[in-house]
Amino acid sequence: MRRNPFGMDICCRKGSRSPLQELYNPTQLSNTAILHQVRRDQVTDTCRANSVSSRKRRVLTPNDLKHLVVDEDHEMIYCYVPKVACTNWKRVMMVLTGRGKYSDPMEIPANEAHVSSNLKTLNQYSIPEINHRLKNYMKFLFVREPFERLVSAYRNKFTQKYNTSFHKRYGTKIVRRQRKNATQEALRKGDDVKFEEFVAYLIDPHTQREEPFNEHWQTVYSLCHPCHIHYDLIGKYETLEEDSNYILQLAGVSNYLKFPTYAKSTRTTDEMTTEFFQNISSEHQTQLYEVYKLDFLMFNYSVPSYLKLE
Numbered sequence: 001m002r003r004n005p006f007g008m009d010i011c012c013r014k015g016s017r018s019p020l021q022e023l024y025n026p027t028q029l030s031n032t033a034i035l036h037q038v039r040r041d042q043v044t045d046t047c048r049a050n051s052v053s054s055r056k057r058r059v060l061t062p063n064d065l066k067h068l069v070v071d072e073d074h075e076m077i078y079c080y081v082p083k084v085a086c087t088n089w090k091r092v093m094m095v096l097t098g099r100g101k102y103s104d105p106m107e108i109p110a111n112e113a114h115v116s117s118n119l120k121t122l123n124q125y126s127i128p129e130i131n132h133r134l135k136n137y138m139k140f141l142f143v144r145e146p147f148e149r150l151v152s153a154y155r156n157k158f159t160q161k162y163n164t165s166f167h168k169r170y171g172t173k174i175v176r177r178q179r180k181n182a183t184q185e186a187l188r189k190g191d192d193v194k195f196e197e198f199v200a201y202l203i204d205p206h207t208q209r210e211e212p213f214n215e216h217w218q219t220v221y222s223l224c225h226p227c228h229i230h231y232d233l234i235g236k237y238e239t240l241e242e243d244s245n246y247i248l249q250l251a252g253v254s255n256y257l258k259f260p261t262y263a264k265s266t267r268t269t270d271e272m273t274t275e276f277f278q279n280i281s282s283e284h285q286t287q288l289y290e291v292y293k294l295d296f297l298m299f300n301y302s303v304p305s306y307l308k309l310e
Helices: 019-024 031-049 051-055 086-097 127-136 146-158 164-178 184-189 195-203 205-210 220-224 237-250 270-277 282-298
Strands: 068-071 076-079 138-143 233-236
Touching (some): 019 237, 031 051, 031 233, 068 086, 076 086, 086 237, 138 220, 138 237, 146 195, 146 270, 146 282, 164 184, 195 205, 220 282
Parallel strands (some): 076 138, 138 233
Antiparallel strands (some): 068 076
């Protein structure tokens, strides 16, 4: 067993090196490795500073692990966060775990990437198997500026006419609770939810008591449990390509697999997010920031300049 500069013991396998060994015992220390160490430290420090909330630290249940996708062949675990390139990462995981079934991630239809049986998640293993993988596999996730991710989720789920299941499941409830004098049609269809109404729904204590947030607007803190699970790599949407290809390099597959790059013209930007927040009262902005505060702190996103916090 040997110590490495990052203070983590990695036991050595015969034959090829695992992604975890490549990361913590690099043949040469790169700026990239140092950057990821800084990101890991930021998460650790935030968890420690906010340990008030984790003092009543609950033990994770298998149900908490349903977002963690396992790649046995390359010994990696990916926690997917909706609205942070998760469709493309799921496609890549299907290539990695498909044993030759797929070669080009972009040939996999988007809807197929979201069929749960196409990927194995950590909650499907026994407790000893879960613990073994959490200890020995390289764990990574991707994050995004929290309010940009939120606006992206709102635009995708509430402004597209085809998302009728979301309109029925959430839209009707939001209209019923947040809109005075709603028309019968709006109450029935729920397809014209305003961003202000969506925000009011998110900060309403009744919402949080009733059921967990939908995964598209749930916090990364609650989806991936970064204070319970030590993530080896934290990729960012802002540096998606570099971070993704670094992971594929650690996995030893970068010679035949690159992360799909394409610029979506409809992508939610910072300017767009600023615009959406114009009509939100400072009181509601402050309450919403509190909901997502740990994601801001943990992943080193500063308070947006457009916010009027009280």
